[in-house]
Amino acid sequence: MSTVAVRSKRPEVVLRVAEAKPKDVGKGKVRIDIDIMKMLGVEPGDVVEIEGKRVTAATVWPSYPEDQGLRIIRMDGLTRKNAGVSIGDKVIVRKADAKPAQMVKLAPASFTITVDPGFVSFVRKRLTDYPVVEGDSVMVPVVGHAIPFVVVKTRPSGVVVINNNTNIVILEKPVEQSNVPRVTYEDIGGMKDVIQKVRELVELPLKHPELFKRLGIEPPKGILLYGPPGVGKTLLAKAIANETDAYFIAINGPEIMSKYYGESEQRLREIFEEAKKHAPAIIFIDEIDAIAPKRDEVIGEVERRVVAQLLALMDGLESRGDVIVIAATNRPNAIDPALRRPGRFDREIEIPLPDKQGRLEILQIHTRNMPLAEDVDLEKLAEMTKGFTGADLAALVREAAMHALRRYLPEIDLDKDTIPPELLEKMEVRMEDFLAALREIVPSGLREIYVEVPEVHWDDIGGLEDVKQQLREAVEWPLKHPEVFQRLGIRPPKGILLFGPPGVGKTLLAKAAATESGANFIAVRGPEILSKWVGESEKAIREIFRKARQHAPAIIFFDEIDAIAPARAEVPDTSGVTYRIVNQLLTEIDGIVPLQNVVVIAATNRPDILDPALLRPGRFDKIIYVPPPDKKARLEILRIHTRHTPLADDVDLEYIASVTEGYSGADLEALVREAALAALREDINATKVHMRHFEEALKRVKPSITPEMVRFYEEWYEKARQQLPGVTVKKMKPNIYM
Numbered sequence: 001m002s003t004v005a006v007r008s009k010r011p012e013v014v015l016r017v018a019e020a021k022p023k024d025v026g027k028g029k030v031r032i033d034i035d036i037m038k039m040l041g042v043e044p045g046d047v048v049e050i051e052g053k054r055v056t057a058a059t060v061w062p063s064y065p066e067d068q069g070l071r072i073i074r075m076d077g078l079t080r081k082n083a084g085v086s087i088g089d090k091v092i093v094r095k096a097d098a099k100p101a102q103m104v105k106l107a108p109a110s111f112t113i114t115v116d117p118g119f120v121s122f123v124r125k126r127l128t129d130y131p132v133v134e135g136d137s138v139m140v141p142v143v144g145h146a147i148p149f150v151v152v153k154t155r156p157s158g159v160v161v162i163n164n165n166t167n168i169v170i171l172e173k174p175v176e177q178s179n180v181p182r183v184t185y186e187d188i189g190g191m192k193d194v195i196q197k198v199r200e201l202v203e204l205p206l207k208h209p210e211l212f213k214r215l216g217i218e219p220p221k222g223i224l225l226y227g228p229p230g231v232g233k234t235l236l237a238k239a240i241a242n243e244t245d246a247y248f249i250a251i252n253g254p255e256i257m258s259k260y261y262g263e264s265e266q267r268l269r270e271i272f273e274e275a276k277k278h279a280p281a282i283i284f285i286d287e288i289d290a291i292a293p294k295r296d297e298v299i300g301e302v303e304r305r306v307v308a309q310l311l312a313l314m315d316g317l318e319s320r321g322d323v324i325v326i327a328a329t330n331r332p333n334a335i336d337p338a339l340r341r342p343g344r345f346d347r348e349i350e351i352p353l354p355d356k357q358g359r360l361e362i363l364q365i366h367t368r369n370m371p372l373a374e375d376v377d378l379e380k381l382a383e384m385t386k387g388f389t390g391a392d393l394a395a396l397v398r399e400a401a402m403h404a405l406r407r408y409l410p411e412i413d414l415d416k417d418t419i420p421p422e423l424l425e426k427m428e429v430r431m432e433d434f435l436a437a438l439r440e441i442v443p444s445g446l447r448e449i450y451v452e453v454p455e456v457h458w459d460d461i462g463g464l465e466d467v468k469q470q471l472r473e474a475v476e477w478p479l480k481h482p483e484v485f486q487r488l489g490i491r492p493p494k495g496i497l498l499f500g501p502p503g504v505g506k507t508l509l510a511k512a513a514a515t516e517s518g519a520n521f522i523a524v525r526g527p528e529i530l531s532k533w534v535g536e537s538e539k540a541i542r543e544i545f546r547k548a549r550q551h552a553p554a555i556i557f558f559d560e561i562d563a564i565a566p567a568r569a570e571v572p573d574t575s576g577v578t579y580r581i582v583n584q585l586l587t588e589i590d591g592i593v594p595l596q597n598v599v600v601i602a603a604t605n606r607p608d609i610l611d612p613a614l615l616r617p618g619r620f621d622k623i624i625y626v627p628p629p630d631k632k633a634r635l636e637i638l639r640i641h642t643r644h645t646p647l648a649d650d651v652d653l654e655y656i657a658s659v660t661e662g663y664s665g666a667d668l669e670a671l672v673r674e675a676a677l678a679a680l681r682e683d684i685n686a687t688k689v690h691m692r693h694f695e696e697a698l699k700r701v702k703p704s705i706t707p708e709m710v711r712f713y714e715e716w717y718e719k720a721r722q723q724l725p726g727v728t729v730k731k732m733k734p735n736i737y738m
Contacts, residue, residue, distance in 0.1 A: 011040055012094035017052075017085050020076040021064070022364040025186045026139050026146065028130050030058040031074040032093065037062065042095050047131045049096040049159055050075070053084025057096050057131040057159040077184025077242075082136045086243050087185065088203070098131055101160035107171040109137065109148035115170045122424060123149075123170065127162045141369030142424070150175045183238040189365045189390065190358020191232060194351055198223065198240060201347055202324055206246050206280040209322065220346040222314060222325040224288075224339075226332040227351035228550055230391030230444050233328035236351070237284045240326065247278035254290045257302065264291075264302055265309040272313045272323065280322040288327040289334040307336045315343040353389060353550065356382050362390050366397040373430040381434055387443040387520045387551030399437035404429040443520065443551055456511040467509060467624055471496065474622055475513045475599050479553040482597070493621035494589055495600040497561075497614075499607040500626035500713060501705045503666030506603035509626070510557045513601065519553040527563045529581065537564075537577055538584040545588040545595070552597035561602040567611045582611050590618040608716055615720070625717045628664055628705045631657050637665050641672040648690040656694055662703030671701045 013036055024031065030048065037060060042048060048060045050073070058079050067074070073093060075083075085091055106123070126140050132151045139146040152175065154160045162168075185195055205212060205219030212219045225233045241248035249271055256267045275281035285291070295304045314325060327345065329335060339345055354362060360382040367378065385393060408427055458468050478485060478492030485492050498506040514521035524544060531537045548554040558564070565582050589600055602620065604610065614620055629637060635657035642653070660668065674697035679686040682693070 010094045010097075012092050013040060014090050015071055015073040015093055017080060017087055017089050017091055018067075018070075018072040018074050019087055019185050020074045020079075022186065022189065022361050022368075024061075024074065025076040025365075026078065026141070026368055027076075028058050028079070028138075029061055029076075030079060030093075031061050031063045031067070033068060033071070034062045036071070036093075040093065040095050047096040047098040047159060047161060049094050050079070050083045051092040051094075052080075052089065054082070054135065056082035056133050056136055057098065059129075059131060076186050078137060078139060080184070082133070086203075086245060087199070088207075096131065096159040098159045098161050099156050101132070101154055101156075101162050101166040103153075103155040103167040103169065104132065104151060104160070104162055105153040105169040105171065106138070106149040107152045107173070107175040109150050110174055112173055113147075113170075115172055120168050120170055124162070124164070124166065124168045127168075128164060129161060131159055131161050133159055139369075146369045183235055183242055185239050185243060187365060188232055188235055188239055189361030189363075190354035191236065191351065194236065194349060195239075197347075197349055198225075198236065202240055202282065202326070203244050205324065206244055206282075206322060220324070221343065222327070222345040222347075224332065224335075224345040224348045225326065225328045225351055226348060227330065228353060228389060228444075229330045230389035231351045231353060232390045233330075233351055234286055235390070237282075237286075237326050237328060241282055241284070244282070246324075247275065247281035248284065249275055249281065250284045250286065252286050254287065256291060257306070262305075264306050268306065268309050268313060275323045281324075283323060283325045285325065285327040287329060288339075289329045289331045292336050292339055293334055294336050307338070311336075311338055311344065314339070353387065354393075356386075359385050359388060359393060362393045363397065366394050367429075370397070370401065371428045373428045375431045376429065376434065377431060381438075384438060384518065386518060386553055388441075389444060392441060392444055396434070396437050396441045399440055400429055400433040403433040403436050407433075455515050456508060458512055458516055461505065461508060461512055464505070464509070464626075467498075467626060468512075470622060470624055471509060471513045472516075475519075475555065475601070476517045478599065479517045479519050479597060493599075494595060494618060495602065495614075495620040496622045496624065497607070497610075497620040498601065498603045498624050498626055499716075500605065501628055501664060501709050502605050503664030503704060504626045504628055505665050506605075506626055507557075507559055510555070510559075510601045510603065514555045514557070517553070517555065519555045519599075520548075520551045521555050521557065522548055523557045523559065525559050527560065529564050530577065534577075537581050541581060541584045541588060545598070548598045549593075549595065554598050556598065556600045558600070558602040560604060562604045562606040562609050565611050565614055566609050582613070586611075586613055586619065589614075607713075607720070623720060625713060627713070628662065628710065629668075631661075634660050634663065634668060637668045638672065641669050645672060645676055646688045648688040650691045651689065651694060652691060656698075659698065660703070662705045662707075663701075664703075664705055667701060667704050671697050674701050 015032060015036070020029070020031075030050065032048075037043070040048070042060050044061050046060055047057050050056050050058060056079060058075065063070075063072075063074065073091060080086060083091055104127075122142075123140050127138065130138065132138060132154065134151055134154050134157060136151045138149050138151065140149060141147075149170075152171065188195065201220045201223055209219065225236065227233060237250075241250075251271060256264055256271075258264045258267070271283060275283050291303070292307045292310055293303055295307055298304065325345075332340075332348065340348065360378055363378045363381055367376075381396075385396065388396070404427065408423065411423060458472075461468065474493045474496050498509060500506060511521075522544060529537050529540050531540070544556060548556050564578065565585055566578055568579050568582055589595065600620075607623075615623065635653055638653045638657055656671075660671070663671065671694070675689050675693040678693040678696045679689045
């Protein structure tokens with residue numbers, strides 16, 4: 001078809017509507033091909049008239065390089081609503097005859113507001129150079145939140161551009177009817193592929209059923225969206241309803257349940273009947289696991305009847321017509337299996353946690369109306385928020401805004417009804433606010449097993465260059481640079497076992513690995529897994545690995561792993577619980593379900609009683625011996641632990657290091673603490689610790705590592721090196737402990 005015509009002596013072109021990129025949303029911008037701009041006679045920043053079901057206006061900018069030649073116009077949800085079109089529709093674009101606006105009357109779209117002259121000038125400033133047409137909706141950002149307004153009247157009529165001289169009139173009462181969009185596809189970040197799939201399954205059958213008739217197939221009737229809580233399942237359903245113009249019925253699972261016999265089923269029948277009358281229609285069932293659990297496992301008769309009724313409605317004798325059912329759940333395995341088949345839920349779409357690019361898009365969406373300072377680096381924040389869902393990121397942005405608000409509170413007079421516009425103007429959210437918020441927000445999926453790890457960096461551990469390098473290779477490189485391993489066709493080690501005498505710094509090394517890699521850290525203290533209930537211990541292990549996979553990249557750290565994974569042949573266990581825990585652990589680390597971007601680190605001072613099946617390639621690939629510190633290492637440890645302790649001139653740390661053979665890093669820390677306490681016992685107002693205090697402490701704090709212990713670890717190390725082919729058994733140089 002010829003897409004260029006001449007109407008009203010102005011050239012015009014027909015283009016297909018596409019969604020806007022996140023950075024263009026809410027700015028009244030559209031993007032079209034530079035060649036088409038020349039054809040229309042417009043320059044970047046000019047105003048174009050867009051004609052769909054109704055006429056609206058926007059400023060035009062050149063399209064992105066990847067859009068060249070596609071004959072599309074990228075516009076956000078607000079502009080699409082103003083033009084009365086959705087993604088994929090055609091619109092006529094022409095150069096607008098835009099006049100300066102003498103007067104624009106605005107009315108709030110949803111709630112009553114109080115208007116004062118300061119607010120009017122604030123709105124004028126925000127909308128300067130913004131093109132509008134009577135009946136348009138506009139968004140005015142106010143402290144991180146966008147207030148929707150409807151353009152009730154303009155003078156002159158037609159396309160007008162607001163400027164500094166425009167008389168802005170704001171009504172206090174909302175308009176009765178408005179076409180303000182709720183949620184659009186641009187409000188959802190990190191879900192490009194999912195949105196594409198859902199649009200194919202929902203929009204095509206509703207808009208063009210003839211395509212499916214021509215192919216002789218039935219269009220999909222049901223879609224099940226599943227994924228962790230907070231990833232945006234319900235938000236996606238809202239966007240679909242808004243963008244498709246279909247009749248939309250939302251059901252929150254539990255609300256249809258009734259205590260009266262037959263009433264729950266009656267409600268379901270009524271909902272499907274209503275949808276059929278208003279076809280094409282979408283029925284959205286949120287938390288479907290609440291109304292359609294597995295019938296074998298529920299005791300109540302009501303749930304069974306509701307499941308049976310839902311099955312009959314979705315795929316019974318009666319045709320459903322143009323009705324698509326979308327359901328959302330975070331527990332797909334709790335749903336009755338009869339629903340999870342073609343004809344009922346034809347497609348199951350997983351909505352995973354957002355990756356780094358997805359997190360960046362979500363942060364851009366939530367900070368769209370926020371006055372950000374120049375130092376805010378959203379890319380760095382996206383890197384730091386591994387394992388966060390969309391809801392977690394929204395909470396992070398909100399918490400950062402609250403943190404910024406606390407900074408301005410002293411300047412706000414809370415007794416006054418209004419806040420001065422000049423104060424609103426200077427408000428901004430800084431990077432420090434986001435970093436402060438980051439310390440308070442925990443990924444929602446990890447809350448029950450999350451352990452806050454004190455920040456320990458490699459620099460905080462003196463020496464131990466060998467072990468640090470080993471941990472960098474096994475933990476940091478695979479999580480930060482997975483492409484390096486793919487390039488060489490190798491898989492990174494799955495597990496690292498740190499063993500050595502108590503107090504030499506095994507746990508500390510795991511903390512440093514977690515801090516430096518930026519991974520989510522899940523700490524498991526061995527004995528806390530054990531439960532008196534059959535199956536609970538294995539379930540706890542399963543749950544830990546499931547959460548780690550979901551919130552990858554992650555590090556699972558098992559402290560005192562010998563408590564839960566002793567050798568099955570040698571430990572008498574009448575209950576069989578340790579056997580089952582070891583079996584579960586073996587299958588999780590190297591079983592059928594792959595462990596992607598998850599590293600397991602374990603620490604023990606009893607490597608001899610561990611089950612041999614754990615110590616093989618594919619489970620604990622690296623076994624690292626961390627021995628007690630030698631004299632040089634002990635001196636470094638003493639220096640680290642005394643850096644905040646005021647020492648007298650007579651304190652000789654080299655001498656102390658030479659007489660502390662057999663002391664571990666933890667023992668030396670205790671020695672410094674005991675010396676400081678000795679100084680306080682002598683004089684509560686003491687300002688320095690003297691050598692005599694250290695000599696007194698040496699009498700009280702004895703070494704915890706004996707020659708027999710060292711011999712035991714050396715012998716086990718030699719034996720392991722000979723008996724474990726394929727496993728890297730690494731003896732470390734003397735330890736220098738923080």
